[in-house]
Amino acid sequence: MNANPVEFPEGFLFGGATAANQIEGAYDEDGKGLSIQDVMPQGFVGPITTGPTPENLKLEAIDFYHRYAEDIALFAKMGFRVFRFSIAWSRIFPNGDDTQPNEAGLAFYDRVLDELEKYGIEPLVTISHYETPLALAQRYNGWVSRDLIGLYERYVRVLFDRYGARVRYWLTFNEINSVLHAPFMSGAIATPPEELSPSDLYQAVHHELVASALATKIAHEMDPHIKVGCMVLAMPVYPLTPAPADVHAAMAADHANLLFGDVHVRGEYPGYALRMFRDRGIELDITARDRELLHNTVDFVSFSYYMSSCETADPAKRAAGQGNIMGGVPNPTLQASEWGWQIDPVGLRTVMNQFWDRWQKPLFIVENGLGARDRLVQVDGHPTVLDDYRIAYLNDHLVQVAEAVEDGVEVWGYTTWGCIDLVSASTAQMSKRYGFIYVDRDDDGSGTLDRYPKKSFGWYAEVIASNGRTL
Ligand code: BGP
Numbered sequence: 401m402n403a404n405p406v407e408f409p410e411g412f413l414f415g416g417a418t419a420a421n422q423i424e425g426a427y428d429e430d431g432k433g434l435s436i437q438d439v440m441p442q443g444f445v446g447p448i449t450t451g452p453t454p455e456n457l458k459l460e461a462i463d464f465y466h467r468y469a470e471d472i473a474l475f476a477k478m479g480f481r482v483f484r485f486s487i488a489w490s491r492i493f494p495n496g497d498d499t500q501p502n503e504a505g506l507a508f509y510d511r512v513l514d515e516l517e518k519y520g521i522e523p524l525v526t527i528s529h530y531e532t533p534l535a536l537a538q539r540y541n542g543w544v545s546r547d548l549i550g551l552y553e554r555y556v557r558v559l560f561d562r563y564g565a566r567v568r569y570w571l572t573f574n575e576i577n578s579v580l581h582a583p584f585m586s587g588a589i590a591t592p593p594e595e596l597s598p599s600d601l602y603q604a605v606h607h608e609l610v611a612s613a614l615a616t617k618i619a620h621e622m623d624p625h626i627k628v629g630c631m632v633l634a635m636p637v638y639p640l641t642p643a644p645a646d647v648h649a650a651m652a653a654d655h656a657n658l659l660f661g662d663v664h665v666r667g668e669y670p671g672y673a674l675r676m677f678r679d680r681g682i683e684l685d686i687t688a689r690d691r692e693l694l695h696n697t698v699d700f701v702s703f704s705y706y707m708s709s710c711e712t713a714d715p716a717k718r719a720a721g722q723g724n725i726m727g728g729v730p731n732p733t734l735q736a737s738e739w740g741w742q743i744d745p746v747g748l749r750t751v752m753n754q755f756w757d758r759w760q761k762p763l764f765i766v767e768n769g770l771g772a773r774d775r776l777v778q779v780d781g782h783p784t785v786l787d788d789y790r791i792a793y794l795n796d797h798l799v800q801v802a803e804a805v806e807d808g809v810e811v812w813g814y815t816t817w818g819c820i821d822l823v824s825a826s827t828a829q830m831s832k833r834y835g836f837i838y839v840d841r842d843d844d845g846s847g848t849l850d851r852y853p854k855k856s857f858g859w860y861a862e863v864i865a866s867n868g869r870t871l
Contacts, residue, residue, distance in 0.1 A: 408802060408868040413522060413812055414860075415482035416475060416819020416836070417767050419529040419574065421458050423822045424488060426465035428452075430504035433494025434534040436588055443828040444585040454845075457823045457830060462839045463849050464820075465508065469515050470851065471820055474837055476519035478857060479864035483521050484766055484815045485512065486529035486574065489555055496533035497540075497551050501558045513566050523567045524766065524815065526631065527556055527615065529574035530825060532588035542588030543579070543604035546685070552611040553618070560622050568627055570619060571702055571766065572612035575633040577660045579605060581726055585825070599682045609663050610690045617696035627699040629764060630664035632657065633726065634703040636747045636754070638710050640729055645713035653711040653728070658758070665759040667695035700812060701755055704767030705797075708734070708747035739771055739832065745796040752804035752811065762810045768797050769817040771824065771832040774854065776840075785838050785854040794856070798863065798871050816860070820851070836860050 408414075421437040428434075439449045441456035452459055464471060475483055489496065491505030516523050532542060540547055560570075575586065583589035583596055587604045612630060619626040637653045639646035655672050662670045668691070677684065709728025712718060718729060734742040748768070755763055770793035774785040794816060801814055818834030821841075826832075829843045836857040841847035862870045 408805065409811075410867075411481075412867065413482040413524075413764075413814070414864045414868075415480040415484065415521070415524075415813065415815045416478075417484035417524075417815035417817050418464070418486070418819065418822060419526065419531070419825075420486045420488035420491075421461070421529070421531040421823075422818075422825065423461050423464035423485075423820070425459060425461040425463045427459040429465065430491070430508065431494060431502040432488065432505060433490040433496075435488060435490040435531040436534050436537055436584060437531050439534060440585065441828060443824065443826045444582040445826070446828070448584065457828060457841075457843070457845060460845070461823050462821065462841060467849070467851075468512050471837070472512070472515040472519065472521070474851065474853070474857075475819065476521060478836060478861045480519075480521050480819075481864070482524050482569075482813055482815060483516055483819075484524040484526065484571075486526035486531065487559060488531050489528060490531065490533040492558060493533060493551070493555055494535075496536035496555075497547075506558070506562055509563065513563065517566070522569065524569040524571070524764075524813075525559075525563070525567050526571045526574050527559060528552070528572070530585050534588075537584065537588040537590045541590050542584075543607045544587075544589055544591070544600050546607055548588075549607055549611045549614065553614055556615045557618060560619055560626070564619070564623050564626060568625065569764075570615075570626060570628050571631040572615050572628065573608055574631050575704055576605075576608055576612070576630060577632050577657045578726075579608065580656065598680050599684070602677065602682050603684055605660075606684055606686060606690070609660070610693050612664065612698075613667075613693045613696040616698055617693065620696070629700040629702040630661060630698045631702045631704070631766060632660050634705045634751045634755070635726055635728070636708040636744075636751045637728065638708060638731065640710040640712035640714075640717060640731075643713070646711065649713040650711040661701055661755065661759060663694060664698045665701065665761055667697045698761065700762040700764055701759055702764040702766040703751070703755070704817065705748050705751060705765060706768065706817075707736075707741040708744040708750075709742065737771060738773065739826070741771070743770075743793065745793075745800045748797050749800040749804045749807070752801070752809045753807055756804075756809040762812050764812045765801065765814045767815065767817040769794065769834040771818075771834055773831055774821075774833045774838060776838060776852070783838070783852045785852070785856075787854045787856045790834075790854070790856045791859045794860070795871055798868065802868060802871065
C-alpha cells in the first residue's frame with residue numbers, strides 16, 4: 401500500500417500487452433506466410449534456421465489463434481480496459497510484397513476485435529512487432545531497402561481500411577530503437593550484425609521513421625479520430641559516477657535512443673544526430689519527400705520499461721551488464737532479475753518526466769513487467785502460482801506511475817507485458833513468464849496449454865476496479 405494513495409486519471413487505460421508471434425502459434429494456418437520469428441528458435445541471440453524447426457516454440461506459442469475467446473474472457477474478468485496485441489504482417493501479406501491481402505488472415509483479427517467489443521475492451525494495435533514476413537528479409541534485406549516503405553504503406557492501408565473504424569490506438573513499430581541492437585529481429589536485416597555498416601543500419605532506421613510518419617499521415621487522412629503513437633524501448637541511462645565525463649557518456653548513450661522519439665515528435669533529425677552521422681562517416685539518402693513526410697508527427701509516445709542502466713567514459717569499468725536488448729553497465733545500487741534486468745521503479749517516474757518535459761505528448765506505458773520462473777502449486781484443489789514477487793514489482797512500478805501523474809505528466813494508460821504467459825522474445829522459451837495467467841507449456845514444448853489464474857490475477861483485478869487506490 402502506498403503511503404500517499406493517488407487516484408489515476410478517470411478512464412485510465414489499465415490492461416495488458418502481447419505480440420502475435422509470442423502468443424498466436426498457427427504459424428502456417430489459413431494462408432499465413434513465414435515470419436522472421438519462424439526461423440529464430442533461440443531468440444535474437446541464437447542462430448537463424450533456414451526454415452521452421454520443431455524446437456521453435458513460437459510455431460505453436462500459446463495457441464491464442466484458437467483460444468483467443470477464452471483468453472479475452474479472462475482479461476475481461478480482470479477488468480481490462482485495453483488490450484494491446486499485434487497483427488502478424490505475414491497473415492495479411494504472406495510474403496510482404498503480395499499484391500492482394502489474405503482474407504483469412506484479416507478475418508482472424510475481425511474475430512479478435514469482436515470479442516474485445518463484447519467486453520468493452522479498447523484495442524491497442526501494434527502494426528509491426530518483431531515479425532516481419534521472412535521474404536522481406538531474404539529478398540530485400542529488410543528495412544535497409546527503401547522498397548519496404550511502399551510495402552509497409554500497402555499493409556497499413558489495408559489495416560486502416562479494415563479496422564480503422566474499430567481501433568482507435570495504433571503503434572507503428574514495436575521498440576523502434578531496438579534495430580540498433582537486434583537488426584534481424586527488429587529490422588528484418590539479413591546482413592549479419594558484424595558485417596552491417598553504420599550507413600546501412602541508419603538508412604534502415606531512416607526508412608522506418610519515414611514509414612512510421614507515412615502511416616501517421618494516412619491514418620489522419622482517413623479518420624482524424626485515430627491516434628497513432630511511436631513505441632520506443634525506454635531505458636534511463638545514469639552516469640556510473642558524478643565525473644563529468646561519465647555524465648556526458650550517459651547523455652550520449654541516451655541520445656542514441658532519444659533520437660527516435662525526437663524525429664517522431666519534432667519531425668526532423670536533431671542536431672546531435674546530424675553530428676553523430678558526420679563523426680561516424682554515415683551518409684544517408686534522405687529525399688525532399690522524406691523530409692516532408694517526417695513532419696507527420698505522432699499523437700502520443702508509447703514505450704516499454706523494464707530497467708535502467710549506467711554508462712561510463714572509463715573503458716576499464718565498462719564491464720557489460722545484461723539487458724533488455726541494449727545492455728549497459730550494471731548499476732551497483734540495484735537488484736536484478738534472474739536474467740540480469742535491473743529492477744528500478746523510480747526510473748519509470750524519471751523517464752516519464754523526461755519524455756513529458758521533452759515532448760509534451762501524452763504517454764502510454766505499453767510494456768512493463770517481471771520475467772520470472774513460476775512454480776505451479778495447488779490451492780483449494782486449483783492449480784495456481786503464488787507470485788508475490790510479480791505483485792511487488794508491478795505494485796512498485798504503478799506507484800511510480802501515479803507519482804508521475806502527480807508531477808503533471810499526461811499518461812493515457814498502462815499495459816503490463818505478457819499479461820498471459822507467452823514465449824519470451826530474448827530466450828524463445830516459456831520459462832521466463834510474465835503473466836497473470838499461467839499457461840501449461842514447458843520449454844520442451846510439452847504441456848496441456850491449459851490456463852490457470854495466478855495470485856496476481858486477483859491483485860490486478862482489484863487495482864483496476866479501484867482505479868489504482870488499492871496500490
Ligand atoms: C520487449 C519486447 C517484447 C517482450 C519483452 C520482454 O523488448 O517488445 O516482445 O518479449 O521485451 O522480453 P523477454 O521476452 O525477452 O523477456
